[in-house]
Amino acid sequence: MTVTHTSAADLLRRQDPELADVLLGELVRQSTTLQLNAAENFTSPAVLAALGSPLANKYAEGYPGARHHGGCEIVDVAERLAVSRACALFGAEHANVQSHSGSSAVLAAYAALLRPGDTVLALGLPYGGHLTHGSPANFSGRWFDFVGYTVDAESGLVDYEHVRALARLRRPKAIVCGSISYPRHLDHALFREIADEVGAYLIADAAHPMGLVAGGAAPNPVPYADVVCATTHKVLRGPRGGMILCGAGLAERVDRAVFPFTQGGAQMHTIAAKAVAFGEASTPAFAAYAHQVVANARVLAAGLAAEGLAVTTGGTDTHLITVDPAPLGVDGPTARGRLAAAGMVLDCCVLPHGTARGLRLGTAALTTQGMGEAEMARIAGMLAGVVRGSAGGARVREDVRELTAAFPPYPG
Known part of the structure; x- marks a missing residue:
């Protein structure tokens, strides 16, 4: 039996079409929504190749x-x-x-x-x-x-x-x-x-x-x-x-x-x-990427604060941002649900010195896709609009599709 990387997807589709549909569905989900989970990223094709070796x-x-x-x-x-x-x-x-x-x-x-x-x-x-x-x-x-x-x-x-x-x-x-x-x-x-x-x-x-x-x-x-x-x-x-x-x-x-x-x-x-x-x-390209992750997070945090969300510690030094959506009139789980419906995927987290749950988001995956400060400022406005209910979820969903189409995680 000879299996090449180019034929692996076709092989799975022939042998187990049910699971092949699951894998394709997840690829579509990742590629058409904004991955704002602070704990997630996109591996390189080389990493994926080693995993399937x-x-x-x-x-x-x-x-x-x-x-x-x-x-x-x-x-x-x-x-x-x-x-x-x-x-x-x-x-x-x-x-x-x-x-x-x-x-x-x-x-x-x-x-x-x-x-x-x-x-x-x-x-x-x-x-x-x-x-x-x-x-x-x-x-x-x-x-x-x-x-x-x-x-x-x-x-x-x-x-x-x-x-x-x-x-x-x-x-x-x-x-x-x-x-x-x-x-x-x-x-x-x-x-x-x-x-x-x-x-x-x-x-x-x-x-x-x-x-x-x-x-x-x-x-x-x-x-x-x-x-x-x-x-x-x-x-x-x-x-x-x-x-x-x-x-x-x-x-x-x-x-x-x-x-x-x-x-x-x-x-x-x-x-x-x-x-x-x-x-x-270990490459210079990754060093540039890591610094861009932080730059993106700082712009996103500042944009969310300007939109009225309470950013814990007043900002970030890292890829990670935690915010309280309460000033916009909703709690963390409600905000997360609204954002998920609009194609913006992130987590809830505990907020210091309180029982309320806020939002935890990160910029690692978006930066891997090639997005920069301009996109972060745009995303801050989209996110706040969805959370406060002033922006229609369907319209923002189209904006998300536009962004992800311009910055696909795996081009081609």
């Missing part, structure tokens, strides 16, 4: 040169390439690229450094902490004693003095810095100082900003954190997956926490796709 067939428990299965000589090359590229890209002494997701990377980091019952200090869930930062529905909240620090009530910025006070009081085994909805850069040096003062490990959960770090558009946590956990999608524009960066002294503990403690066989096609993404992220 014969490496998907290979079972490879273990690590290069020490696998539990035979025939791993070729996939070992792919993993070594991904590891070396990740280390070079982020200035790390060691990289583990086997984690299946950001959450599994965090799980492995905890497994490497902690024991059940240990106290961990992390951003509280009502202020943007992730499920793996102590949610009672998650392994983290069940296995460890999480203490949540907060953000300032007025500015929305992390209250570092509160972090220090809690650290002195509770003497945590580890401090986690990172969030799923914090739009500003974190002070990793100050977190390091606080961790050293109380003898704690510092774990950076950099799932969101790591692509900006790769492009030089955000500060790098690697020199400060004992362990850095990240995803390889989002701004980094790779396949869905995770990675862990650390110093040489923790390398063996981290690797054993991934395999055999929390995972089995590595997904070699995904690891190859990660290697492709790391290579792409």
Whole structure:
């Protein structure tokens, strides 16, 4: 049987037309709506090619040169390439690229450094902490004693003095810095100082900003954190997956926490796709992209504020923006529903110091499509009009189709 990349779609259509319709439908959805989800992006065709490669067939428990299965000589090359590229890209002494997701990377980091019952200090869930930062529905909240620090009530910025006070009081085994909805850069040096003062490990959960770090558009946590956990999608524009960066002294503990403690066989096609993404992220073109992502986010945030939405922290340093639509007369879930009907796809998020839910949006995918500041200003007006109900959803839907046709994610 001979299968080429050009014939793969036709093969699927002949063999399983029902699923082929699903895949085509999703491609149409992505290509005709505005992807404003802060956690999503468009991979390159090269990344997609690696994901659909014969490496998907290979079972490879273990690590290069020490696998539990035979025939791993070729996939070992792919993993070594991904590891070396990740280390070079982020200035790390060691990289583990086997984690299946950001959450599994965090799980492995905890497994490497902690024991059940240990106290961990992390951003509280009502202020943007992730499920793996102590949610009672998650392994983290069940296995460890999480203490949540907060953000300032007025500015929305992390209250570092509160972090220090809690650290002195509770003497945590580890401090986690990172969030799923914090739009500003974190002070990793100050977190390091606080961790050293109380003898704690510092774990950076950099799932969101790591692509900006790769492009030089955000500060790098690697020199400060004992362990850095990240995803390889989002701004980094790779396949869905995770990675862990650390110093040489923790390398063996981290690797054993991934395999055999929390995972089995590595997904070699995904690891190859990660290697492709790391290579792409090391180029000047990606650096320009990362800086454009931030420039776009700042214009979009300013436009939303000018339209009357309450932008938390007053703006953004990253790809990510969180806003409260309440000044326009609706709550977050209602606004999200109206926007989805108009072809604008984004998330809800918790708002600091309140029970209300706001909107979380990002500019990574739109920037990949080639949109710039002019398009961001236009989108801000479209979004606000839909939320307040002054712009007809059908008319905005046509504007969305016009924009996506001009900036297709996969031209041709």
